[in-house]
Amino acid sequence: MVNKLKIEQKQLSLLEKLCNAVAVSGNEGEVRRIVIEELKDFADEITVDAMGNVLVRHHAKNGTVDPLKVMLDAHMDEVGFMIAAEEEEGIYTFEVVGGIDPRQLPGKLVLVGKDHTPGVIGTKPIHLLEEKEEDSPIAQNTLRIDLGPAGKAKPGDYGSFATRFLRSGNNLFSKAIDDRIGVATLIELVKNAPENIELLASFSVQEEIGLRGARVAAYTFAPDLAIAVDSTPAFDLPREDGNENAVYNCRLGGGPAIYLADAGTLSDPRLIQFLCKTAEQNSIIYQFRQPGGGGTNAGWIHRSRAGVPSVSISVPGRYAHTAVLLSRLEDWENALNLVYFTLRGITREILETPRG
């Protein structure tokens, strides 16, 4: 009997470091350096490709012949900002990178540039609002990033929300759980890689703006199958009209969410079945993410080369693409173990029968 992996202080500290890093799509260097540092003593090979993906290979051991090549993917990038122009001393116009609802911007602390220069996105004081002004959303183009009168940034500098990682009991709060929780999961899995397979871990760039990193990573790896590990929205909250919430997507505390179908991928049913079986055999709770929109890097990976059987597993998280996401430690631990036991048990056999 193989023991389950545990999330302990060491894993939490790594997640905290990953979450507090600023790595907006196209500017993933901070997370890239953490990943390389963490895995340099565990991987057989680490390369950084032309896009900036970190491609980690852990070979099969004990003379396994023609091992199954399993790709794991987690994206390093997060949504954020790009500085456009200085308007006056320390006040900058900016653009949003990735999908952020403009209603989530006002009144936030941000970090800008390589030195994490602190700044704020302020708003007009309530005392100065014109009549009815309070009834209209604040448009993004009226907001500015303010680094203080002495603060400096350059056009093209990246920024993110500044919310610090916080763990409170079973709850995890951070700006970048999407998808540093996947990055942290993959790091643990490489550190605890099984010997029966060729483990190919892609720490991908530019997911939030079009799955660009994973597309080329999958080409390079040419895996037999792939699992994307991401964060997916949990809408397990009351509805305004008081009716039953039938569109919750997934629930905090319900375990890892296995994808059936989303806007970009129809998950491979053979992999779904294997995941479920693995979960049940190892007493890991899991849930299905409600089929529907959204998507993960599997959306590109499964169409790579001649096709790659793919599935996604996500840690549920409320309030994706805002200044702070909320996930559960136990969901993370269960997601980690679901992939861990899947990797240990998976064989080429499950791909021998044609896909349903």
Added chain:
Amino acid sequence: MDDLVSFLTQLISLSGLSGYESPVREVLSTRWRPIVDELSISKLGSLHGLKRASDGKPQGKIMLAAHMDAIGLMVSGYSENLLRVTSVGGIDPRILPGQMVTVHGKENLPGIAILQPDRLVNEAHREKCPALERIFIDTGLSESELKETVEVGSLVSFATPPTHMEGGYIAGHSLDNRASLAALTLCLEGLKNTKLSWDVWAVATVQEEETLGGALTSAFEIEPDLALVVDVTFGKGPGATDHRAFPLGKGVTIGVGSNVHPSLEKRLKALADEEKIPYATEILPASSGTDAITLQVSRSGVPCEVIGLPLRYMHTPVEEVALADIESAGRLMAKFISSLNANTMTEIRKEMLEW
């Protein structure tokens, strides 16, 4: 300066919502105890620090008021695993989505002010302006855990950490009006070796954001001859560009208008010129929006002046001030106090006949 930064950082790490100011009062008491002669607490909770006239024969009493309460939220009910809230003080609900907060239940819980997701709201409200009815607090706890810990009436304060910016600026929640309390404290420290002709009453008032009742009742109790109110004013920047706003780091404001007394305006400006303390004139055509509103009409009336600290993004958790302006305010008040003498009130009464 380092001391000012750390003290102000401490002050804006506290909650102290209107009506529940004790966390601030405790920190201020510790800080004021060695620099005043007497500390007392008013019936409504304002902190009074008395620094006596040097010879024990005061020629008058001056009250220095800065409010210590902050805006925030209060739990008004439950909605399954979420909390409903109402505001304490004036809050634009549009700044709430995505804010980290602290829920002060039986224990302090971290939470997020959330905007109900579009897929869960009635069609008419999708992609619409965040209204308070669609903003909730999520602590991550289940409904039953929540009900064990949090009650209707529990306070919710902003948890935005103090942020230090390049060049002597600080951002965070509750700088309105903790920045002024820092200025008031600097003033008291500045009076350490000054010969005082008057009794000086430093007052950290309660409930300014809601009722102005703290300044009203403390003025009644103290019966000052004169009063200075230090509070924040609008800082020039995004959203505040007209004559009502003043640049950060370029000095304090001195009010002119019906809520303040022309003799005090004249004296403060003369002192500021003399001491090269930068200032601007803030016009207050009707009301100052500060404790001076109730102070001015306490008992048989109190001549007041309002010193303003320019502050950006007032009533958001990312308010921003310049440390230099806080120092200027502290210095100006101390200079004014040291200028008070046995003739001050007679002169002021005389001046009133000349308006």
